[in-house]
Amino acid sequence: MPVGGGGVPHGESGGATLKIFISHGGKGKDGCVDEALRLIEPRLVERGYDVFTDVEKLRAGDSWHDVLYEEMYLCDAAIVLLGPVTIAESQWVRREADVLMGRHIVRSLRTVLPVFLGTQDTQAARKRGFNALLMLQAELGNRKPLPEGGEVEQFVEWVVAEFAPVVEPVGDRPFHAWVKRVAAFLTTSRRNNFDTVTEAAAQLSCSHDEMLHVRAKVGAEMFLAHLILRAGSITREGSADSPLPRAVAALRAGLDGRQLEHLAEEILPGWVDPDDAVPFAPVSSAGETARRPVVLLHAYDEWTAGQHIRRALYNEPDSFQLGRLPDPQEMPVDERAPAEDLLDACLAALRKVFGVPPQMPLNEHTVQARERIRDYLVINAADWRLQDVATVVNTLHGWFSWLIVILLTPEGRPVEDELRSLELTRAVSVGLPVGAEQRAYSLKTRLDAAVQPAG
Template identity: 55%
Template sequence: MKVFISHGSGMDREVEAARKCIVAHLTDRGYDVFTDVDKLRVGDEWHPVLFEEMYLCDAAIVLLGPRTIRESDWVRREAEVLMSRHIVRSLRTVLPVFIGTQDTKEARRRGFGHLLNIQAEFGRRESNPMPEGTDVTQFAEWITAEFAPIVGPVGVASEFHQWASRISGFLRSARLRDFDTVVDAATALCCTDDEILHVRARVGAELFLAHVLLREGEKVRDGEADSALPGALAALRPGLLGNQLTQLKEEIVPGWVDPADAEVFASPPADGTAKDRPLVLLSAYAEWTAEQHVRRTVYNAPGSYRLRGLPESRQIRADESTAEEALMAMCNAALKTVFGVPPNMPLAPGHVRQRQTGEYLVIDSTGRQLRDIAAVVNRIHADFPWVTVIVLIPDGAPSAETLRELGIDRAVAVTLSHDVELRAFRLDQMLGDVAGATG
């Protein structure tokens, strides 16, 4: 894993001492640690190299002393880039270390407010709280304790990076055909002057803008303002060919989903218990909304999931089967599509096995009895325990007591505001209109 250290060690003696100590400790633990003084050689073009390292790192440390805070514009810019990644959760770990200064007013004035907020959170926690004072050794030990020794491959951070990299690929294509398109897109996204500077950089610019596009989804969740994504997509239109704009639209739309909610939809382990059989109660109206959560869960990776919903419950049954039997038949038909079972082959546990691809079934509760749904879900999980069943319950999940009575108390409820669902659906339509306008 790659660790990026931002510092102004030439300005503060304590920062320089901390940098050397931290680099030694983390290197011993198996991390690839980047600092400009250690990795850049005489003659290297330092500006693009730093941007590339900031967007490739899996964790970051920002070392700040009093002179660094007052005088270093470059460290401030590095902190902005790292925090931009942190906000959209493509960079899980950003560790700020303020050494030899308690001047929070000056730090906020200079643009380090987000780092101060993280510092306060670390200071309040019970396990391994951030130390205070100027003891360099103590700070280095605290940082080291935050990094477990490397014992395996990089996890979800790399999956997010692959997602952002796919988006940056479209941006790179647009930039090569018409450089102004990416700058116009950044302007449409209301990027600051410093962010525009990052977009104009030769290395890392497209990856930076990809993170800005994904971060825009927060406005859909918060409802603070209309999304700038349609304007940004329109600005990119002259630089993209064929269906590239539609493909880019499909990549960025799932960014509106809350990452914390998306984690609930992750596929279960193969050796799970009965309690691990995945059942999600989503307070939403549309199958589209459920699929958006799944796409956010798998970082929209191609071929990473198979999902199927059911026909509307208003269809009249052609026989005398009960509501539960009719629902079970519809679920089996949908599952055959999910599993890739030929039409005339019966659906039996012996025919299918759990695959790497996540497999999802969506059941709309509208017009159906929850008791029938619960019985069918339990029958499905008895044969195919790994299938994630998503039940759309617009009015919200029933009480815990009701779920216990129905035998589905393993269900996890995800509460989604209907206003958010409506804004997200409208955004998808608007982006579709923009992408379709390319001719």
């Protein structure tokens, strides 16, 4: 049966980097605001955020207004820096505060951080239309006490602590998209029950600093999603006691059963070594899909092959189709050569992989490679003579050169001389640490149990 990649909702931000909008009165109006801006911007950039501060230039003429409003409507979080002169004189900051708070009220912008500097005069701020920001600051102060003494450096630390570091591999957009899908589940869980996410982090034995990042208002879910995917390496490296099932179970109060199942499916391929996954998504030096690819996977079960495919493709939704053969004992007994039976079984599986109607011929003329979907066929080489397997694989590649064939070789890789005689020298071998396949499948069964209702 062909199996496609799973899918879940994407996160809120459409770009690869979270965008932070900082509204301020402009340089020279309030010295405390200038100092705060000077300290905050590089700290957030260092943590991996795209920070927009050049609002003064965009206010200068009508031609820039659209760009300014676009920045406000596309940002993932906002900071409003207010000093006495800004409060008294700046019409633009008040308008920007209205836009940002409007998004916050309808929940299209989760985080707005108001920072009142150099003044304790809330009456002036209320008269100038900043009452909503004052109320929000009081609400935030109830959750996390505001700095005492009013020193700029203390407010800067208070603000920066609300932004978890962005743990994003540079240039690795597919991995970022995978992390965002995991983070979307965490966002939902946190919205429904705030404590679930911190409890999940505790189950992962997060350090004190990591827990501070998980409690941050911005980027916390992305930060924790990276930790969750990274936790898969524990299974690969030799531990049978992965904390992932306990972490997923901690999210029960924030996610329904179907969401928990999808989350478990999403994070499970994290146990696969990313280097081992590379041959399962082969690319030539010219950027085109490699021709006639064969992977020798030192594993017993077809499920393990599927996990390596998912890790190679970052579990991207609708990214692959995998064909599996029936058990040889279920195939009809006849007097034909085994290679003919194997070829027929492979073609029957590929008809489903390629989506070819029953009455349509299956050949190189009726089937073409697809741009965004990779096609796989897994064969357990232990069930057939290697000579017959090689004959069939080379025949299939004569018709469908892009097809990625995975040969399960539980007894180990054939010797080079044998591969050469079978014309399979192009095959890439992937081995697994001792016991990794069994530990990974045990992790799957534990995750399956963790998403079930207790009792």
